[in-house]
Amino acid sequence: MNCRHCQTPLEHVFLDLGHAPLSNAYLSEAQLHAPETTFPLKIFVCHSCWLVQTEDYAAAHELFSSGYAYFSSTSQGWLKHAKAYCEKIAEMLRLTRDSFVIEVASNDGYLLKNFVEMGVPCVGIEPTASTAEAAERIGVPVLRYFFSAATASMLAANGRQADLICGNNVYAHVPDINDFTLGLGILLKPGGTVNLEFPHLKNMIAQNQFDTAYHEHFSYLSLTAVSQIFEKTGLRVFDLEELPTHGGSLRIYGCDKDDSRQTTAAVTAMLACEKRLGLQASGLYRTFQQKADKVKNDFLAFLIEQKRAGKLVAAYGAAAKGNTLMNYAGLKTDLISFVCDAAASKQNKFMPGSHIPIRHPAELAKRKPDWVVILPWNISAEVMQQHEQIKAWGGNFVVAVPELKVLT
């Protein structure tokens, strides 16, 4: 396979997690009796442009079928994050009733609803029917497309270029990152701004976040790689912010390469930081598998110890990263009895691969587990706050990443 950005043949494996089912392929009871499809989950790093990327097996239409269950509004913390962003950027760019905002992968309207409330015209681009319908129900207009250069050209030809294009946690999920970025440029009004948020590879490596690897997550992004992709498509990263979301994300500000806005010191400093940390040489990338294996082994040892002690272990959050961790560790219901999740769309289904049942959070009070493993460690504070009642029966929260830790 060649690099999706620069076409260099990929030689260096960053992470090999064996075979895994698609992380959002939650199963019904009936499906438990049928064969399950798995795909190799192997990630390479390009030694030319340093884009870290999954080997390509599953077609995009398979990954984002209408059964895809993730609704952004499920997380209160994420809703707050989106609202704060909208208020900040509306003021910074002086967005008005004459402006136009486009969000790529607008999900259930969790973000754009803020612009609707402000009276700033906007539209979301979202191919997933279930989330698009949810957005429309709260008054957010949605165009049901996969975003691409072709989609962008069509919209631009209809006079729908944007003052602001935003994309939260979509850039890493795009199979053809060059075409997607080209589309951003096509859709941008002169003087317009692109904002993208994505988990920062720097933190994935530093914090052992190997469980953020899954098939739908095609790229693991450094500023080094993103800057090059932007430059190739006539754009420029002119500013950035580091965010605590998703274990440490970057929010980049992009514009046309000839835009009058100067590239800030934050951008040059981050590029220098990535170079210093080793993100522009192959050595660092070779150490990641060992870090992943240590996390997996420590987690398994903990679960076996609890099993032997006769303790009941449950998990919280039927998220993609949980599936990656549990499938790499080869877990089944003997070590984790059930997983709770607030999303009704996942309840009473089963985790792909591990076949661990997903239950309503009320199951915690019914079964009183001794341990609750928080799988989406990025929202562990929120989960602990919402379910502090487990302390009443002596239950404790634990996370496996970045290392096995009892949360107090």
Ligand SMILES: [Zn+2]
């Ligand atoms: Zn490359």
